[in-house]
Amino acid sequence: MTRMYHRLPVDAYTSQDWFEREQRQVFSRTWRYAGLAEDVPEPGHFVSIQAGLNNIFIVMGRDHRLRAFHNICRHRGTQLIRAVGKTQKALTCPYHDWTYDLEGNLISIPDEAKEYPNGVDKSCLGLKPASVDIWRGMLFVHPDPNPPSLVEWFGAVDPLLGPHKPEELVEYPDARQSYEIKANWKIVVENYIDVYHLSHLHSNTLHMYDHARAEYGWKGPHYHFWEPPAPDYAKDLEKNLPTPRAIPEPHIGAWVPMLFPGIGLGAGEDSWNIFIITPLGPDLTRVENRTKLANASGWEFQKQEWSSWSFWKDFGGPKYPDSDAISEDDPMASGDFTAEDIYACEQQQKSLTSPYFEVGPAANGESPVVRHQQAILDFLETQEAGT
């Protein structure tokens, strides 16, 4: 009998088959986060992004419109471009110098007459088009040149994501990081959307917000979540915010949605953060974080730091007191909610291969965990019905 972990078989979290199936049917079939809009700031700039099985690059044309293509030379398939860069008018494959213009047309083949004496129809060898769009200041790519629009995909959940205008905020580069978690990507998602754990795992790190008054739900496969500041924090909120406001008054609270698949946002009164979850293997996941703050002067930041100091100086601390810590770098004594989450995910993944693993009943605050599993099943069903 298949061992189940709520709606999904435990295999879905441990097997190579499930990993490949999700890569093929989920991460290669959806709109995928590809960076912030400012990563491609001017005509000629480009970036490439791995989106499931597809490597897609985005380049800005002189009309300031973005184009997306599959990063595959039409000759022998070599990846055309690396990471990020800037070009004037053309992209050349390093292997045999086949060259494409920014519309994806193949414009030159070296030694064409000699190498292809019977001729070659360059017009049939343009780069394969993909799609790109910008939404809430983020780049998204889709492998299909005619995909459902972002309105169809995110439209219903959009009004529930907070009043932030990320395109008007500025990135705080020190907060940009990427790290790996030794757990299946769904474990990481489930941790992100588990409302029950907020008051427990993070009993001493996230209590400036009032988890008991959280409002959350689903729009299709996308999860939305909002919670108000806790009374202590709210009492003098404008003074207590650690950095200047990123959204206007009277908006308050934390918006922490998880868009499908694995696109986490976390936004409060004074910041906007992204939490991008990418599966690397059945039990290995990469998380990328970027943060944007108010477009305010250094002086404004300094003033806010001073005014909020008295609230934060005694705030938080380790979940376990020092005496219970097993070592100096024990995440449970770190006082850092990210370290707490990573620890919980990895500890959970370890048990999934045990023959004695048996999942316990899901709590009310864990209903999003079960619902996310269903979202995966539903998405797979739709995709596999179509193939």
Add this chain to the structure above:
Amino acid sequence: MNPDFFSLKVSEIRPEIKGKATSVTFDTPTNLAETFCWQAGQHVTLRFHFNEKEQRRSYTISNPPGAPLRITVKRVAGGLVSNHIGDHLKPGDMVDVMPPFGQFSLTPDPLKRRTHYFFGAGSGITPLFAMINAVLKEETHSVAHLIYGNADGESTIFGKELDKLKIEHAARFTLRHVLSAPSLWSWISPWRKGRVDAEAIKIAVTETPPVAQDVQYWICGPGAMNKDVSNALMALDVPANRIHMESFGGATMTASSVTGIAAKAQVNLGGSTYEVPVSADQTLLNAILAAGLTPPFSCQSGVCGACKARLTKGQVHMHARMALEDSDVTRGEILSCQSVATSDELSISFDN
């Protein structure tokens, strides 16, 4: 397309830009509501009789779909119909109107998320105004940027209405006035002086680059403007299939690269016969107009059919022939505004 005329009652006449243009609103009876459905950007043909002579003109509907049927007619110096509308038409009058048609149309889609750039000048604003309204009302995830050329504030059609849209839809609509001869005391402060040219286009696109990446460009202006704007866009690598345009008055814009040959045309018009020389780069209509004759014509883009004639000898090439059915072409009908000569002797007749 329904080629019949229907008699519609004028419900409102409103002078625009101090009487230099006129907005005419029609009552559409319930039983004709479906017949008179339109897409933003389409036009209607009006028919008048002056001294027992029929005059047809096509005018763009300047309201978005769902609003009352309204056209906005700018006076043409010496223009028979535009001045009649401006001087004599009044509420309660009946006018023959052919149902809406036209290929230059924008169908708003609430599930689309697009960036629309509109480039207009003069009365070319009329279809764009309907389109902008349709986008703001029906395509709520899309944005619209208008770059609008005029001589001065006083000749700017829909200036106040556009200002209102800008306030109501601040996050989704930007408005740039380009004035060639701005007066000092005008209520409109231009974004730039001059024309809607390559430089203006480049700066506008850089100032408000597309966020939604399904980008569409809509151009409607007189004469050379369409070609200038589309050339400027193509110089920025805008793909041709994203550019939509319609010519308003002045020289004809042709998308086709086919050129004609010099010819001699025998033209039957109003019961008389004239010899008209046609040069290689001239349409028959322009050649006939250049000869001082007054053939019927209207849209000059091949969609209204007003300039229809019958070819009885020789051959022509038509750049566009939307107003003609295949059977019309078989019978020898041509659109004189779209025809260039491809044989050196032609005979055509505008008379039935």
